[in-house]
Amino acid sequence: MKAIQPIRWDPDAKQLILLDQSLLPAEEVYRGYSESGEVAEAIRSLVVRGAPAIGCTAAFGVVLAAYRYTGSEAAGLGAVVAEAMDDLAGTRPTAVNLFWALDRMGRTLAGSAGQSCGAIRSELEREALAIYRDDLAACREMGDLGAGLVPESAKILTHCNAGALATAGYGTALGVVRSAFSRGKVSMVWVDETRPVLQGARLTAWEMVREGIPATLITDSMAGALMAAGDVDLVVVGADRIAANGDVANKIGTYSIAVLAHHHGIPFVVAAPISTVDLSLVSGGSIPIEERERDEVIGFRSEVWAPEQVRVYNPAFDVTPAELVTAIVTERGIVRPPFGPALSEILRTG
């Protein structure tokens, strides 16, 4: 089966092609982007989402800006690229992979000072492709490492979509699921629907069905009852940002699942590339949490089911404290508590 490719770069047309995730699973529509501003809007409107995927996409957004500048002044090119980077950085505040990818692009730009515009563009394109390939390789590695944590005949609960769609491909949490499944270790994947945007019901369910991995869709509120019944052996989720002490920001609802897993003595595993770790933040309390529109909560697409007058609170992420995390799977190894020293060690040795 063809691997899921949410992000593709067309090197001839200098065009970014995104699978429009807002339409999945009903429609599989690929959109071409030639403007970094349109890429920023695609990130904002969740055409592409998932921390690593946002990072890759933003990197290609920078490349598009560089190609859009058709002059020959390096300073002019630099200004256009810097403006695009600012725009892209303003799209979504929580996933640090976005800033990490933009930082890599910024360093590349700085490193190519004195070169011709053509050379700078090539350097930026090369770097974006490297970010993309690194992410794909990291997912494979996390999958292999994480599969070792999965018991035989495992019933695995996952939340949101930390799958191929959330990355360059293969996935973080779902990378672990895929690798474990290929080793015959997965008897069931419980797919939390993940309100309000339903990334579980729409995207994770689609990935599982597509690859024949046994999966059952539940509402977010059912996770506790499943755990109480002994039907969950392991929780695996992704991450949008991990603070220096191991606190994990991830899709809203992750914290509730972590508390439930703790209460039932079920391992709670986070799979995320090194680019998700933000050593500049001492703890999760400093991670900015995006609040999104009320529309996402009062209905879905054409259906509005709540009274228009009701107040809404819609934080897109929450923070799970390190105490509730059993292990963090990175491409450089599995990190265990105490996370503080382990995370700084693994970042230092990279």
Next chain:
Amino acid sequence: MKAIQPIRWDPDAKQLILLDQSLLPAEEVYRGYSESGEVAEAIRSLVVRGAPAIGCTAAFGVVLAAYRYTGSEAAGLGAVVAEAMDDLAGTRPTAVNLFWALDRMGRTLAGSAGQSCGAIRSELEREALAIYRDDLAACREMGDLGAGLVPESAKILTHCNAGALATAGYGTALGVVRSAFSRGKVSMVWVDETRPVLQGARLTAWEMVREGIPATLITDSMAGALMAAGDVDLVVVGADRIAANGDVANKIGTYSIAVLAHHHGIPFVVAAPISTVDLSLVSGGSIPIEERERDEVIGFRSEVWAPEQVRVYNPAFDVTPAELVTAIVTERGIVRPPFGPALSEILRTG
């Protein structure tokens, strides 16, 4: 403001009028019922839902069957009524108030042996009205008692709809909220949307908006993050069945909230009339849990968002063990742990 009346009996037309809750909040449609079979279907399809409301509705369904039999043979009337009771009993398995109300109607039928058909019909009608009025009075009493458990400026989290719509009126959990609000004690009601049927987003939000009680709608997955932020002082929910040991069956997701409340040291209060207590069951493990259709989970109304091929698990209720319950508010008093002796005492003294 006119009180919410989800269930009305027209004594002249001998007709039951139900507010169609499946259409709320967009439309406020009242439907007339003259056949007990249609009433059973209304219960099954969630035109009316909520444990006490189901009990009241079923009682009137029995009355309709009695009036539908136009003969003058008491045995014939008895057979028709018994058949209607069987049909009504088969609608929904978890809420015990249904069986409790049917049991009251059955006793009334048995107690009027030897009377004329007209007299039997009148007795049944009187009993159904008594069940209805008792429920309304019980809700008021629970509201007053429960309000004493609510701290000043309370931020209260509730799940599903245990409101006027779930009862003859006023509500169980929302009865507590209403009474506390009338005493100036409520600063915010956090309304869990309660997937899959969205009773929170559709019904509780509607009740709160209608009465100007400050309320904020959240997805079910946000409760944990709110608790961690210190924004929940108290959880109040209803119940569909309470076992002899104090284990509580209630809308799916209640258990998760109870675990979260326990983790954060937040009181978890259940408000339910005595008719919800089932002393025949030693513990919650014996409470039958209704499983509903996959359609409820893969979408809502016209929107289908999950892949059609995905498996679905859709239990409508879960069981919260007594250890996680701080208090049970009944119309006869507030019951505290150990619930076993306290519940049997309060039922005995009724």
